[in-house]
Amino acid sequence: MSDPEPINPEVVRRDFPIFAGASHRQRLHYLDNAATTHKPDKVINAIAACYAQCYAPIHRGLYPMAEQATSNYEHARRVLQHFIGAASPDELVFTSSATEAINMVASGWLRQRLQSGDVVWVSRMEHHSNYLPWQRVCHEKQAQLRFIELTEDGQMDLDRIPELFAEPTKFIAITHVSNVLGVQNPVASLCATARECGIPVLVDAAQSVSHLELDVSAMCCDFLAFSAHKMFGPTGIGLLYGRQDRLAGMEPLQLGGGMVDSVVDGTSAASSWAKVPSRFEAGSPDMPGAVGFAAAADYLSSLGHERVGRHIAALTRLAAERLMGINGISLLPHAELPASGIVSFTHRYIHPHDMAQVAGEAGVAIRAGHHCAQPLLRHLGLAATARASFSVYNDESDIDALIDAIISAQRIFCE
Amino acid sequence: MTAQDLYKETLLEHYRHPRNRCDRPIQEADAVERGANPRCGDEIEIGIFLQDEKIRQVKFRGRGCAICIASASMLTEAVAGLSVASTRRLCDQMHAWFGDIEAAAEPLLPDSLQALAAVREHRARQKCVLLSWEALAHAIDTAASA
Incomplete structure (x- = not known):
């Protein structure tokens, strides 16, 4: 098989x-893609x-446009x-974010x-959104939340914890990237391995969905969560995947419209819930968000995961070098x-805030801070880092601009 | 605005050579209070030394970005010798000037703090300026209630 044609970022832009009209203003060197990505026309137009063209309540109306809107929403789910x-x-299950999915x-x-006495494991490198929900439930149930610690080169040190897959482990939550x-x-x-041992696993795919298929x-995960906005989709919508038997055993946290089977009078607890996944989508669903989410998935698929992955890997390596x-x-x-x-x-001699500020003035958007990963930064003995993160529309000129900005910052702070 | 507009020479000079900075815990102060910026992990500890209802000296300790360290350093010089009451008022004024730039009038900053004025344009950096001032206000309140 021949190699796929490389991504041409100029065409993608x-x-x-x-990125339009960049000639009229300073070119935007957007290197904060791990926080959120920009949106293509296809998503905005969808x-x-x-x-x-087709706006009506979902799962409620009987008139043609309502049926079409419902069908568009469910089509997005199938995409x-x-x-x-x-x-x-x-x-x-459509959620408001990856964060909400994990909390659910x-x-x-x-x-x-x-x-x-039960144990829940997370890795040392988790984002707060895949840490705090487990911390709270462990605290409440007097269970233990333990870290899979890291090797010196930043990998999960799985060899050091043979007890990971043994009693009393009840759950593992891990980030993909x-x-x-x-x-x-x-x-x-x-x-x-966890499935062989009967231990459910949640994978946080928020950071991988934009470039890994x-x-x-094949992954054999029980749950998986990601959001649309990090993969060219709209802000405010995310997804929870749950294996059917797992979702069947999950309690809805939000009660309200659209998620009931029958509702009884009074204080009886006999109201019953709609089938999965409607049970977990109380309130009026975000149909335009779901449609935009699906348009983003289609856009990413049209670029091709392999091409996207190669492009981003090449840029990341170059930036690191x-x-x-x-x-x-x-x-x-x-x-x-x-x-x-991602390169952190x-x-x-230069604080990440000052680095990001000087870069920002030069049109280079990078992130500075603890990146919602305080347990990791504490482990590394750092308060904050600068982070550049790449996407399909970036090219070498963005890296040149970043390097120039760092040199400018050195001129300000190191002379 | 350019980076040079924000990082004025006075500000950088304070960052490179901070006044009244301690490397060790601040000893024998009338009150010591700490401020932290959860967004970046910066921490500033402010210790006040009082004499006859006046601020005799302020010392600080901590880690932070150029704006955070420069603000703390300028603070120690700006309030030395001021009455406790007017220092506390200055803390509130700083909060108004930098905390809510839409509500607050153009700042009439004391000359010694003028180099910080450009930070008002940068919402994300306001906390960097205010960290030390909030710790100072807290320290004054602690000393008053002691």
């Missing part, structure tokens, strides 16, 4: 209106069409089902199963040059 390789659309599993699924280190975790092998069947060539810069620990679109770094 034409799909994104935010959302606009929902409001302009995303195929996007992640799920067995059925009923395994997909922690509070709606694990809480009723967790007992005093670290939003700070950029390392990719071996989720498929971890999920396979997800296949929940260029950064390592600057005196004073240290990259965060990693086994090899990170290939997942510190400068011996």
Whole structure:
């Protein structure tokens, strides 16, 4: 098989209106893609069409436009089902975010199963959204939340914890790709072993969905969460995948319209819930969000995951090499040059805030802070880092601009 | 606005050579209070030394970005010798000037704090300026209630 044609970022940028008109103003060097990505015309237009051409309540109206709107919403679910390789659309719950999806599993699924003395594992590199929900439920149930610690090169040190897959482990929640280190975790092998041992696993795919092909069947995960806005889709909508038997055993956290089967009078607890996944989508569903989400999945698929992955890996390696060539810069620990679109770094004399400020004035958008991963930064002995993260519309000129900005910052702070 | 507009020479000079900075815990102060910025992990500890209802000296300790360290350093010089009451008022004024730029009038900052004025344009950096001032207000309140 021949190699696929490489991504041409200049052509890709034409799909994104935010980059249009760059000749009239400073060119935007957007390197904060791990936080959120920009939106292509296809997504913006799909959302606009929902409001302009076919807008009505979902799962409630009997008139043609309502039926069409409902059908568009459910079609979006099927597009995303195929996007992640799920067995059925009923395994997909639309949520407001990846964060909400993880909270649903922690509070709606694990809480009723967790007992005093049980253990829940997360990795040291989790985002707060895949840490705090487990911390709270463990605290409430007097269970223990334990870290899978990291090796010196930033990988999960699975060899040091033979007890991971043994009693009293009740659950494992793990990120697919670290939003700070950029390392990719071996989720498929971890999920396979966990399944043999009967331990459910949630995979946080928020940081991988934009450049790695997800296949929940091959991955063998029980739950998987991601949001639309990090993969060119709209802000405010995310997805929870749950294996059918897992979702069947999950309690809805939000009660209200659209999620009931029958509602009884008075204080009886006999009201019953609609079938999965409607049971977990109380309130008026975000139909335009779901349609935009599906349009983003289609857009990503049209670019091709392999091409996207290669493009981002090449840029990440190049950025890491260029950064390592600057005196004073240290990259965060990693086994090899990170290939997942994320390079985090510190400068011996320049605070990440000041670095990001100077870069920002030069039109280079990078992130500075703890990246919602305080347990990891504490482990690394750092308060904050700078982070550059890459996407399909970035090219070498963005890296040049970043390096120039760092040199400007050195001129300000190091002379 | 350019980076040079924000990082004025006075500000950078304070960052490079902070006044009244301690490397060790602040000893024998009338009150010591700490401020932290959860967004970036920056921390500033402010210790006040009082004499006859006046601020005799302020010392600070901590880690932070250039704006955070410069603000703390300028603070120690700006309030030394002021009455406790007018220092506390200055803390509130700083909060108004930098905390809510839409509500507050153009700042009439004391000359010694003028180099911070450009930070008002940068919403994300306001907390960097205010960290030390909030800790100072807290320290004054603690000393008053002691």
